[in-house]
Amino acid sequence: MxxxxxxxxxxxxxxxxxxxxxxxxxxxxxxxxxxxxxxxxxxxxxxxxxxxxxxxxxxxxxxxxxxxxxxxxxxxxxxxxxxxxxxxxxxxxxxxxxxxxxxxxxxxxxxxxxxxxxxxxxxxxxxxxxxxxxxxxxxxxxxxxxxxxxxxxxxxxxxxxxxxxxxxxxxxxxxxxxxxxxxxxxxxxxxxxxxxxxxxxxxxxxxxxxxxxxxxxxxxxxxxxxxxxxxxxxxxxxxxxxxxxxxxxxxxxxxxxxxxxxxxxxxxxxxxxxxxxxxxxxxxxxxxxxxxxxxxxxxxxxxxxxxxxxxxxxxxxxxxxxxxxxxxxxxxxxxxxxxxxxxxxxxxxxxxxxxxxxxxxxxxxxxxxxxxxxxGYVKRELVGSHMQRLRAIESGELKIIGVNCFQETAESPLTLGSDGGIMKTDPAAEREQIERLQAHRKNRNDGEVQAALQGLDDAARCGENIMPSSIRCALAGVTTGEWGDSLRAVFGEFRPPTGIDIAIDSRAVLGKKDQVTELRARVASTGEALGRPLKLLVGKPGLDGHSNGAEQVAVKARDVGFEVVYDGIRLTPQQIAQAAEEEGVHMVGLSILSGSHMELVASVLEELRLRDLAKLPVIAGGIIPQEDGTKLAALGVSAVYTPKDFSFNSIMADMVDVIREANGLGRLGPLP
Amino acid sequence: MTQAQLPDPEQLAVRILRRERAAVASGLNLLDNKLAAARQRSAGLLAALSGERALNDGHLIGVTGPPGAGKSSLVSAMIREWRLAGRTVGVLAVDPSSRPELGGGALLGDRIRIKNAAYDEGLFIRSLANRNQLGGVATEVWPMSWLMLACFDIVVVETVGVGQTEIDIAEIGDTICYVAQPASGDTIQYLKSGIIEIPDVFAVNKSDLGAPAHKTASEISRSAPRQDRRDDWDYPVCLVSATMNTGIQQLHAHFDRHRSFLAAAGLLGKLRARHQSAWVVRVLKEEFGTFGIELVGGYAEIGRRLNETSTNQFEECERLRQQIISRFKSSD
Structure with missing residues (x-):
């Protein structure tokens, strides 16, 4: 040394x-x-x-x-x-x-x-x-x-x-x-x-x-x-x-x-x-x-x-x-x-x-x-910064190796295994956890549980520190849902600003300018052919709250001329189908990053069928392994976009084509 | 959409009157559709939903106010109260479109602000972009309100009020509610702008702010009474808080009172017939200009023809359109 x-x-x-x-x-x-x-x-x-x-x-x-x-x-x-x-x-x-x-x-x-x-x-x-x-x-x-x-x-x-x-x-x-x-x-x-x-x-x-x-x-x-x-x-x-x-x-x-x-x-x-x-x-x-x-x-x-x-x-x-x-x-x-x-x-x-x-x-x-x-100020600022970043990636100004440059690659041996290079969660886990939970509810002392929950409610209402009564709840065998619901009843629930109400910045490069012009023309002409402007519903089913991707898609779609209903996070499949029906949209876009895409997308499709909307095109985006993407397509999903689809303009062009196909019009193909 | 997929207007009307949600949705899609075949069917649908009943049933309420006044939260609180009282509600939420040279798209964010968490069969929300139409409210709003009146107890049209828009909303609602934001320059501007005579009910939101809300309320009260407009209506100013859920029942009482007032004075049907005529004229003028209006005899003649068919002006409107189009062609 x-x-x-x-x-x-x-x-x-x-x-x-x-x-x-x-x-x-x-x-x-x-x-x-x-x-x-x-x-x-x-x-x-x-x-x-x-x-x-x-x-x-x-x-x-x-x-x-x-x-x-x-x-x-x-x-x-x-x-x-x-x-x-x-x-x-x-x-x-x-x-x-x-x-x-x-x-x-x-x-x-x-x-x-x-x-x-x-x-x-x-x-x-x-x-x-x-x-x-x-x-x-x-x-x-x-x-x-x-x-x-x-x-x-x-x-x-x-x-x-x-x-x-x-x-x-x-x-x-x-x-x-x-x-x-x-x-x-x-x-x-x-x-x-x-x-x-x-x-x-x-x-x-x-x-x-x-x-x-x-x-x-x-x-x-x-x-x-x-x-x-x-x-x-x-x-x-x-x-x-x-x-x-x-x-x-x-x-x-x-x-x-x-x-x-x-x-x-x-x-x-x-x-x-x-x-x-x-x-x-x-x-x-x-x-x-x-x-x-x-x-x-x-x-x-x-x-x-x-x-x-x-x-x-x-x-x-x-x-x-x-x-x-x-x-x-x-x-x-x-x-x-x-x-x-x-x-x-x-x-x-x-x-x-x-x-x-x-x-x-x-x-x-x-x-x-x-x-x-x-x-909504902070959210708007963040969505704005994020949009700038995505635009820079799309225009090639921000280089990402293997994504927007140097895409040539030999086949990676890391992803060749039968598991596709990722972990699968146990599909029985949900059922087993529910059984365990229901057995637990039967085994605990109901009197103690009720008293502990009452103590929690009192503390929440009178402003007393929440921890001692919560620890009592823990020891009495109260469940996570019971704790959450008790406080929901006292405090109410939050509705967030979405951050998507940002204005179009006409000076910023929306990806490649000529592509955007072409896209706007395609959105407009397809809308005219169908009789009304193209309308899109964007929402997140399930509990995953990572809304950045959904927000970016909503803002981008608006920028190229879609009328976009942004319905936010934590939606049940039923709520999404109901919104699709009430809003009369031409397409439903779902964003899911929690890995629960198979169950959630299948439920949304089922709810749409119940409403006679089986023909309404549904697209999905998120962390979706290729194998699952294939299964989703078989279920009836029109397109699946994952992190490798970095070009928003290409995604938008494809979305227009999906709508065209679903309505008996020909695809217009990739952007020039 | 090909013609084969367009619904039959008569059948659709029957299903809408039975309050089938899918039919309401498909009817609204049809009214939004600008293809020639769809226009014909739209007129048929609206005609089938017209008649005396259409001039007297339901309550069409226009809600407007400056951005940030909390209109959507207030509408959400109002819906909760109406639903508790067992009344069904249809909402048309209008948001601005971006300028045509920027693509003309729109982000429709009212739905997420208005809806309540639970699934509700008695509530129907349709978001609309104003599509840069003069005056800020899309022409589609009137026929869509007409359709919703056929199947919901209450129909709410929510628009952002920036000056000119209030004039349009005044030609739609039975009752116009202006949502004011305490301690904000917007309200003062509004009072000065001379369109103060349009709203029938004023709701000063965020009353939990205390003194500033009371100040705004008294400013409005001093300017609001315009006895020259509708006799015997008192233009109430109501303090409400959407977040604390206070004052909503009182606000609803004013709405109900206003509707009773219109009905008792025999004004409700006349008002709706007048709004319908105003819409017809607007549609014809937007599509064909003053020259087109002249081709069918000018405003006076149109007014006369509409008066004769006061319970069902939609078919008359379609006839006027066809006449103008054929005269355009023959004048080539």
């Missing part, structure tokens, strides 16, 4: 975001991953659990165990952590609207196992603001949601002091299209809103408030522009330090550290030539690890095949090994901050800080982030 080298740093926590099918199957996976050297857990919950529904709710149909593990009650939680010592594990839970509930199940389980909750360490994501903007698993309106966040913070600071009660997410803002400046600004505005809310609750003595500030952590995204991303994280550190000192008078610099975990970018992962995602992921990991002064505390990497479907254990192992090679083989952890003193880095950081400050002022002038969300 020469004089420049310092003592080797301890590596960050290494996790893999995972969970599927059932608590039992996920437990097996977790124990395998830990045996391979993973140092923390990152639990992915399924959508019914995230949105507060039981597995047997009509809205949960097709979604149980798909994007994560279903946790309906404390026995599921027990099975999930079977043979895993809670007091020694660091557990991150990607859970938001139902965060107080899943944390209560975790605390309840610890108590049942005789473990002091003070020993528990981990993180609940618990950031509802980005759910409104991007991820879509919100339940309650902003007021009560902020209160629930404040409740968990107030509770954990006192009773589970090693817990990170909230993880402010800039991650999903980037997935929704945010530029680095927007990511910085909106994440910090969110942190301010949370801290202000906790302060206003008056539960924390002024002298102890710095402990609350210390417990705030962040969950950040890292994209492929890794120099800029590296600077973004340094900017985050600088701005957080300044903000916590000035706004919250935190004197101790240690308590002002910007602590963050990372999942690197999934938005940029490609379906064509998926092996290229490996180098993307590695480069993105560098952005969050190079600066010692702004290094991630925990890293989870996506698998190379995420744009195709669910990763298999081997794919997750590969992602873990990338982290281990960087941490244990390279010399990165032997040096101080290698970027300190670089004028280029310093200038870029300064530029980002200044941009973010300006946008923060802008949001504050509108009354803060909550007001700016309710007015």
């Amino acid at each position: 020469d004089s420049l080298q310092t003592k080797r740093d301890r590596p960050w926590l290494m996790r893999t975001y995972s969970g599927h099918s059932s608590a039992k199957a996920s437990n097996t996976l977790y124990r395998t991953n830990l045996a391979k050297g993973q140092t923390g857990l990152s639990v992915a919950f399924d959508l019914p659990t995230q949105t507060g529904y039981d597995a047997d709710s009509p809205l949960a149909r097709g979604e149980v165990g798909k994007v994560g593990v279903p946790i309906s009650h404390i026995e599921d939680m027990d099975q999930l952590f079977d043979q895993i010592p809670l007091d020694q594990m660091n557990t991150a839970m990607t859970i938001n609207a139902t965060a107080p509930w899943l944390l209560s199940l975790y605390i309840g389980l610890a108590q049942r196992r005789g473990i002091d909750p003070k020993q528990l360490s981990g993180t609940t994501q618990n950031d509802i603001i980005k759910e409104y903007l991007s991820r879509g698993t919100y339940i309650y309106p902003p007021g009560p949601s902020m209160r629930l966040i404040a409740d968990t913070i107030n509770y954990t600071v006192k009773h589970v002091p090693k817990w990170n009660p909230t993880n402010i997410c800039s991650y999903h803002l980037q997935e929704a299209g945010a530029t680095p400046v927007q990511e910085l600004a909106y994440a910090l505005c969110t942190a301010m809103a949370v801290l202000d809310r906790v302060q206003a609750s008056g539960e924390i003595k002024p002298g102890e408030f710095s402990q609350v500030v210390e417990r705030i952590s962040f969950f950040v995204n890292a994209g492929i522009r890794f120099v800029e991303e590296c600077c973004k994280l340094r900017a985050f550190g600088e701005m957080w330090d300044e903000l916590t000192l000035r706004r919250y008078q935190v004197e101790d610099p240690k308590l002002r550290r910007f602590r963050y975990g990372v999942q690197v970018n999934s938005l940029g992962l490609t379906e064509p030539q998926p092996e290229n995602n490996v180098q993307r992921i590695v480069l993105e990991m560098l952005a969050v690890s190079l600066s010692k002064s702004a290094r991630a505390r925990a890293i989870q990497l996506p698998a190379w095949n995420e744009a195709m479907g669910l990763p298999r254990p081997w794919d997750q192992q590969w992602a873990l090994r990338m982290q281990q090679v960087l941490a244990f083989e390279t010399d990165l952890l032997e040096y101080g901050d290698i970027l300190d003193g670089s004028p280029v880095i310093a200038a870029k950081v300064k530029q980002l800080v200044e941009g973010a400050r300006k946008e923060i002022e802008n949001v504050e002038a509108q009354g803060g982030i909550i007001a700016a969300i309710e007015s």
Whole structure:
């Protein structure tokens, strides 16, 4: 070791975001991953659990165990952590609207196992603001949601002091299209809103408030522009330090550290030539690890095949090994901050800080982030940025290897296996979870359940901290749906601004200009031939709230002349068919990213048949493996678009042709 | 759509009067269809749905107001209340289209704002783009309202009000409700603009804001009474909150009272007949211009012919169209 080298740093926590099918199957996976050297857990919950529904709710149909593990009650939680010592594990839970509930199940389980909750360490994501903007698993309106966040913070600071009660997410803002400046600004505005809310609750003595500030952590995204991303994280550190000192008078610099975990970018992962995602992921990991002064505390990497479907254990192992090679083989952890003193880095950081400050002022002038969300401002800004990005990809200005350039490829041996290179969830999982849940309901003490739910209702109404009564519910055997419904009855449900009411920016290049002109002519002439302008319904069946794709299709279709009814997220197949009938549309577009496309699309087609709309063309978009695409076509779906279809103009041209064919007109073919 | 797929107007009318949802949807599609064969059938459909009953049944309510006033949320709250009272509701929600040189498309976002979570057989929402037509309300709205009146207790037409639009909505609704936003310049502009005499009922939304809502309400009250317009109507100003769900029943009471007032004064049928004539003239003028109007004897002559067929002007309109077209051809 020469004089420049310092003592080797301890590596960050290494996790893999995972969970599927059932608590039992996920437990097996977790124990395998830990045996391979993973140092923390990152639990992915399924959508019914995230949105507060039981597995047997009509809205949960097709979604149980798909994007994560279903946790309906404390026995599921027990099975999930079977043979895993809670007091020694660091557990991150990607859970938001139902965060107080899943944390209560975790605390309840610890108590049942005789473990002091003070020993528990981990993180609940618990950031509802980005759910409104991007991820879509919100339940309650902003007021009560902020209160629930404040409740968990107030509770954990006192009773589970090693817990990170909230993880402010800039991650999903980037997935929704945010530029680095927007990511910085909106994440910090969110942190301010949370801290202000906790302060206003008056539960924390002024002298102890710095402990609350210390417990705030962040969950950040890292994209492929890794120099800029590296600077973004340094900017985050600088701005957080300044903000916590000035706004919250935190004197101790240690308590002002910007602590963050990372999942690197999934938005940029490609379906064509998926092996290229490996180098993307590695480069993105560098952005969050190079600066010692702004290094991630925990890293989870996506698998190379995420744009195709669910990763298999081997794919997750590969992602873990990338982290281990960087941490244990390279010399990165032997040096101080290698970027300190670089004028280029310093200038870029300064530029980002200044941009973010300006946008923060802008949001504050509108009354803060909550007001700016309710007015639709933030969503519009994000949809606008995302549209710019997609336009740049389409025009070729933004290069994506294997997608809009260098498309030539030999056949990849990675995707040749009989499984198509992805994991299949257990089709029996939903039925088994429902049976388990119904058996559980029979086995519990109804009197205790009712009393616990009454306590929850009282606490919700009178403003008492929600955690103690939720933990009582957990121990009494209350289910996730019962907890969610109790609070729905008190708080109501949120209706989001859609962000799609953005004006057409005639100056921006809508992909290739001459193609757009041609498309508009095709949309108009097809409408004339059919007697009225082409009308399209866009909606998301099921519980998946990732609305970015659906919004982009809606905006693009409007830009080329469609009349678009955007019906939003969390729709039942019945609601979609009803909307298609009432609105008299020429086509229905469904967007599904949760993997439940087979069940949901089949139900929509069935509902349409019941309404004599069997001939109405239906198209589907999302993360849909090729094999499933073929099956959907056999069911009667006219077209399936996946991440490899990056050209919006080509998609639109195809949509017009699908409508033409369905109405006895000839196809016009690809755009010139 | 080929002609073979177009529905038979008589049969469709029977099914619409039986309140079959699929028939309502297919009827609205037909009325929107501009192909020559469809126009003929549209006229037939509307004629079959006409008659005395069409001039006296149901309640057609126009809701307008500036962007951001919370019209959709208010309409949603109103629907909840009507449905609780067992009344069926049809909604025509009109959103602006983008300019023709930008493709003329439209994002119709009212449905997502209006609908309630649960599936409801007694509610029917159709979103429409205004298609850049002069005055902001598409000409399709009137015939579509006519169809919906045949099968729903309440029909609501929601439009964004920016100046000129209110004049159009005034030629559609039995009762016009203006939704005002407290502490906003829009309302003041509106009061100044001179079209204050159009609405029959004013709803000041967001009353949970307190003082600003009361201030706006009193500003409107001071300007609103125009006794010269319809005798004995009091132009009520109602404080409501769509989000807190307050004042909705009172607002509905004003709507009902206004309808009773029109009916008792013998004005309801006359009003609808007048709106129908205004639509016919607008359609003919849009399609053929003043020159076309002159070809069938000018406005006075059209007015006379429509008066003679006051319960069913749609067929007369189609006859006028055919006459103009044939005279255009013969004047070549």
